[in-house]
Each structure stands twice: as C-alpha cells, then as structure tokens.
Amino acid sequence: MKNIAILGSTGSIGIQTLDVARKNEDLRVVAVSAGKSVEKLEEQIREFHPLLAAVWDEKAARDLKTRIADTDTKVVSGMEGLLELASMPESEILVTAIVGMIGIRPTMEGIRAGKAIALANKETLVTAGHLIMPMAKKYGVSILPVDSEHSAIFQAIHGEENKEIHKLLITASGGPFRGRTTEELRRVTVADTLKHPNWVMGRKITVDSATLVNKGLEVMEAKWLFDMDLDHIQVVVQPQSIIHSMVEFKDGAIMAQLGTPDMRLPIQYALYYPHRRYLDGDRLDFTKLHEITFEVPDMETFRGLPMAIQASREGGSMPTVFNAANELAVKKFLEEKIGFLDIYEIIAQSMERHKKIAHPDLDEILSVEQDTYQWIESRW
Numbered sequence: 316m317k318n319i320a321i322l323g324s325t326g327s328i329g330i331q332t333l334d335v336a337r338k339n340e341d342l343r344v345v346a347v348s349a350g351k352s353v354e355k356l357e358e359q360i361r362e363f364h365p366l367l368a369a370v371w372d373e374k375a376a377r378d379l380k381t382r383i384a385d386t387d388t389k390v391v392s393g394m395e396g397l398l399e400l401a402s403m404p405e406s407e408i409l410v411t412a413i414v415g416m417i418g419i420r421p422t423m424e425g426i427r428a429g430k431a432i433a434l435a436n437k438e439t440l441v442t443a444g445h446l447i448m449p450m451a452k453k454y455g456v457s458i459l460p461v462d463s464e465h466s467a468i469f470q471a472i473h474g475e476e477n478k479e480i481h482k483l484l485i486t487a488s489g490g491p492f493r494g495r496t497t498e499e500l501r502r503v504t505v506a507d508t509l510k511h512p513n514w515v516m517g518r519k520i521t522v523d524s525a526t527l528v529n530k531g532l533e534v535m536e537a538k539w540l541f542d543m544d545l546d547h548i549q550v551v552v553q554p555q556s557i558i559h560s561m562v563e564f565k566d567g568a569i570m571a572q573l574g575t576p577d578m579r580l581p582i583q584y585a586l587y588y589p590h591r592r593y594l595d596g597d598r599l600d601f602t603k604l605h606e607i608t609f610e611v612p613d614m615e616t617f618r619g620l621p622m623a624i625q626a627s628r629e630g631g632s633m634p635t636v637f638n639a640a641n642e643l644a645v646k647k648f649l650e651e652k653i654g655f656l657d658i659y660e661i662i663a664q665s666m667e668r669h670k671k672i673a674h675p676d677l678d679e680i681l682s683v684e685q686d687t688y689q690w691i692e693s694r695w
C-alpha cells in the first residue's frame with residue numbers, strides 16, 4: 316500500500332491524481348486539500364475517506380467541518396493546515412498539485428518530513444529551486460517530476476548518468492495563439508486564451524501556455540531538476556503535443572517520450588517510479604497519426620519565454636519577481652482588468668525595477684514576492 320497526500324486535490328492535476336488512485340487499489344489517499352472548493356472536497360472525502368483535509372480559506376474550512384461532521388476526516392486550515400498535511404506521518408508521497416508559489420513552504424515541509432515529492436507545482440522550483448534541490452539531497456528524498464515535459468525527460472534518462480546528456484529538448488505546443496502577431500494579440504479575450512489546442516488544464520497554466528510563460532517556467536524547472544545549464548536546454552515547438560520532450564545524449568542519440576495528452580501517465584509514473592502500470596485511456600495509433608511537426612518558438616511575439624530565460628540567467632531573486640509578477644498579472648487578466656499584452660508589460664517592468672538579491676533565503680523570497688505584488692497593485 317502506498318499512502319499519498321495531495322496538495323490541491325480539487326484542481327486539474329489533483330482530480331487526475333485521484334483518478335489514478337481510484338484505479339489502483341494499492342494507492343491510499345490519506346489527505347486532500349483545496350483553496351476553497353468545499354463541495355468538491357466533500358465529494359472526495361466521501362469517496363476516498365482521507366484522514367485529513369486542508370482548506371486554505373478559514374470560512375470554507377468551517378463550512379467543510381459542518382458538511383462532513385459525520386465522517387472521521389479531520390479538517391485543518393490556512394498555511395498551518397497545509398504544513399500539517401505536508402508532514403503528516405501517515406503519508407509517503409506528497410503530490411504538489413497546488414498552483415503558485417504558495418506551494419514552496421508545504422513542499423519544504425514535506426521534504427523535511429522525508430516524503431517523496433511528486434512535483435506538479437513548477438512555481439516552487441522556479442522561485443526556490445536553489446533551496447529545494449539541496450534540501451531534497453540532504454534529506455534523501457526524491458523529487459519525482461509530474462509536469463509532462465519533465466516526466467518525459469525523466470523517462471528518457473532513466474538509468475542514464477546525467478553527465479552523458481548533451482542537451483534537453485523541451486517541447487511546446489505554442490498555445491492557442493501560435494502564429495499570431497503582436498497586433499492580433501492585443502485583441503484576444505480570456506475565452507480565446509483558455510482554449511488550449513491539446514490539453515485541458517487549470518486556468519492559470521492555460522494562460523501561461525498562451526503567453527509562453529509556461530515554457531519559460533519549464534526551462535527553469537528543468538534546470539533545477541536535471542542540473543543543466545540554460546545553454547543546454549532548447550525549446551522546440553511541437554504543435555500536436557505528441558512528443559512530450561526529448562533528451563539528446565553526448566553521442567547525438569535522441570530519446571523522446573511520446574503519447575496522447577493525458578496527465579494521468581506522468582502522475583502514475585511518478586507515483587510508481589521506477590515501475591510502470593497499466594493505464595486505461597487513449598493510446599497513440601500510428602495508422603491514424605499523419606504528422607508530427609516542429610517549429611522554432613517566436614520569441615519576439617511571445618515574450619514570456621525570453622523574459623523567463625533572462626530572469627533565470629540573472630538568477631538570485633529575479634525568477635521570483637518573474638513568477639510573482641506573472642501570477643498577479645494572470646489573475647488580473649482572468650478578472651478582465653488588463654489585456655493579454657499587459658501580462659508581458661507587468662513582468663518586464665517588475666523585473667526592470669527590482670534590485671536583485673543574489674542568494675535569497677525563504678524569507679527573502681516571500682518578501683520579494685509581496686514587494687512585487689505591492690508594486691504592481693500600485694500601478695495597475
């Protein structure tokens with residue numbers, strides 16, 4: 316029996332993790348959590364009977380307590396609740412399916428408690444990779460990638476020494492606006508932006524995919540996960556999202572992982588690594604697959620990727636500014652308070668005014684995050 320605790324069980328990755336658990340009797344869900352979606356959480360509690368449910372919002376947590384008073388599930392709230400979930404003695408694997416850099420502290424708490432981390436929450440590594448990776452090494456815990464590209468790379472390098480890798484090739488769909496000009500992007504709506512060509516995902520990552528910020532975050536995530544420098548990470552547009560990423564080895568051989576766009580595969584791979592299990596669902600059918608095409612990313616129009624690379628090259632607290640500015644800009648875009656191109660402007664100007672801290676500790680990262688939010692709020 317493998318016991319898993321899920322941070323963010325009511326979201327896209329969380330729900331798919333529960334589907335994997337539903338189909339594998341030896342997976343036991345010991346904790347679920349949400350920001351404030353208590354109805355979904357109640358359903359999950361009644362189906363999976365976890366020991367713990369963590370809800371960020373205090374009022375929603377009180378509502379949940381009343382709703383599930385007839386069950387044995389304990390309800391906790393706020394950051395203390397997320398930390399209690401992350402370190403609960405009954406779990407072995409912590410699935411970080413929460414969105415945003417709020418995942419940093421619970422992820423660190425899980426590592427400190429010796430939990431293997433099935434990591435979907437890329438914002439944590441982007442902003443605190445320099446703290447998380449050494450910490451995981453110190454506590455002897457595995458960071459198992461869930462993000463599809465990083466899972467693909469992890470699958471491709473399985474059994475290989477890192478030193479034999481020449482470069483990582485991270486694939487990108489190009490998002491819903493691939494091929495559009497800046498002038499055309501000025502007029503796109505939230506509804507247009509949320510139509511990803513291949514994947515059904517949460518709203519924030521879907522916007523990130525459209526701006527190519529997602530690919531920028533993934534380059535930074537790959538740098539930390541696979542200890543690669545930026546000059547050996549290349550983004551390749553693969554519009555059909557069939558090749559999930561590739562690794563070029565020293566001798567020129569390239570290993571790729573292919574599959575249909577279904578996040579349950581990387582989730583299940585992380586939960587059972589190094590073993591593979593049967594997974595129901597669509598498979599690639601090469602009698603019907605007509606083409607797999609490639610393009611170079613348009614970095615002039617889709618500034619999310621070059622700005623992420625710049626933030627990563629500058630290092631220190633700059634990736635935190637990049638990420639925090641993007642998180643708030645995406646929130647404002649989804650609330651229809653700003654336009655699509657303003658996301659780039661907010662990130663660029665936030666980075667421009669920031670005085671970099673070379674080696675930020677956790678408190679400094681969190682304070683740079685707050686400072687970035689305050690500065691943006693005072694201007695947009």
Ligand SMILES: NC(=O)C1=CN([C@@H]2O[C@H](COP(=O)(O)OP(=O)(O)OC[C@H]3O[C@@H](n4cnc5c(N)ncnc54)[C@H](OP(=O)(O)O)[C@@H]3O)[C@@H](O)[C@H]2O)C=CC1
Pocket residue numbers: 322323324325326327328329348349350351352353370371397411412413414415417435436437438461462463514515516517518519520578
């Ligand atoms: N979706 C995907 O296919 C992929 C996602 N990822 C990454 O995985 C992470 C999750 O993405 P996704 O599932 O799409 O996101 P969703 O928005 O669908 O889900 C986010 C989850 O986090 C919870 N949450 C949000 N804020 C808080 C909070 N303050 N405290 C506790 N829980 C909170 C949400 O709860 P509530 O329901 O109450 O809002 C929800 O359960 C992101 O970092 C994303 O980049 C990576 C690869 C693919």
Ligand SMILES: CC(=O)[C@@H](O)[C@H](O)COP(=O)(O)O
Pocket residue numbers: 462463464486487488489490514520523524525529530578
């Ligand atoms: C499923 C997944 O891992 C997402 O991060 C996905 O890759 C987004 O697609 P693009 O950012 O390539 O459009």
Ligand SMILES: [Mn+2]
Pocket residue numbers: 462463464533
């Ligand atoms: Mn991805």
